[in-house]
Amino acid sequence: MAALPPSPQSENISGEQNDSDLIQKTDDSHRETLPNLPTGKGWMTEHLVQYQGFRFSPNGLKNLMWLHDHFNPRPTDIFLASFPKTGTTWLKALVFATVNRTRHSFSDHPLLTNNPHDCFPFLDAYLHGKDPTFLDLDGSPTPRLLSTHVPYALLPDSMTANRSCRFVYIYRDPKDVLVSKWHFLSKRRPKELPPFSLEEAFELFCRGISHNGPFWDHVLGYWKASLEIPEKILFLKYEDLQEEPFAAVKRIGEFLGFPFSLEEERGSG
Numbered sequence: 001m002a003a004l005p006p007s008p009q010s011e012n013i014s015g016e017q018n019d020s021d022l023i024q025k026t027d028d029s030h031r032e033t034l035p036n037l038p039t040g041k042g043w044m045t046e047h048l049v050q051y052q053g054f055r056f057s058p059n060g061l062k063n064l065m066w067l068h069d070h071f072n073p074r075p076t077d078i079f080l081a082s083f084p085k086t087g088t089t090w091l092k093a094l095v096f097a098t099v100n101r102t103r104h105s106f107s108d109h110p111l112l113t114n115n116p117h118d119c120f121p122f123l124d125a126y127l128h129g130k131d132p133t134f135l136d137l138d139g140s141p142t143p144r145l146l147s148t149h150v151p152y153a154l155l156p157d158s159m160t161a162n163r164s165c166r167f168v169y170i171y172r173d174p175k176d177v178l179v180s181k182w183h184f185l186s187k188r189r190p191k192e193l194p195p196f197s198l199e200e201a202f203e204l205f206c207r208g209i210s211h212n213g214p215f216w217d218h219v220l221g222y223w224k225a226s227l228e229i230p231e232k233i234l235f236l237k238y239e240d241l242q243e244e245p246f247a248a249v250k251r252i253g254e255f256l257g258f259p260f261s262l263e264e265e266r267g268s269g
Helices: 019-036 058-070 086-099 174-186 197-206 213-230 236-245 243-258 264-269
Strands: 038-041 046-051 054-055 078-081 145-148 165-172 232-237
Touching: 019 058, 038 232, 046 058, 054 058, 054 236, 078 086, 086 145, 086 165, 086 243, 145 264, 165 236, 165 243, 174 197, 174 213, 213 232, 232 236, 236 243
Parallel strands: 078 145, 078 165, 165 232
Antiparallel strands: 038 046, 046 054
């Protein structure tokens, strides 16, 4: 796997070293690395840096470094991996409900009152200042459900070498990914900025300039890995999930070690 610039490793977030010191070292490494990377125009006002063939916002690169420096995976961890705007939120809800179906009843199910992102947090996207303990990773129940947009080639060795961890990857028709991302960012565009045209978004997307892009390299990385280690990575197509959701959820349950019983399958009808 690709190696990030060296920085001291921690056994876990709550290890012997002071948390603030560990985060400061990651901050320093990020500050030293960032000026040396190629930078180009991104979507709307944000510039993206190019790191080992992929594009990240400056904060996105910092989060990637945090992942390498501070995350300690468990063999039972379940990761949902995806390129942005490929159906991540829907799949999070399906996987969470599948894995936790014996823990909650319909009347008090967490998804009734919580966004799927709250139940299935992004491992690499919510670094709040200098405090990464917001996820309370060490205190999370087993199996931990965590998601990531990081390309497979840039994941820490600790996540890819452990054959016990499971990844569910979802991909989608690139035309729909482009349009979904354009709509999403257009809604968040500050009023003082001029409109961001679909034509401009199309040009950037085709050139591979997108968060965690290029899209094709992102998809191919997980696809190739799924062929090499099919017991570790389940490769799903969003359109197949739309067409046959029951078959897809059944496949997910079996892959993750939470198969549906015959009684459950009969009850779904």
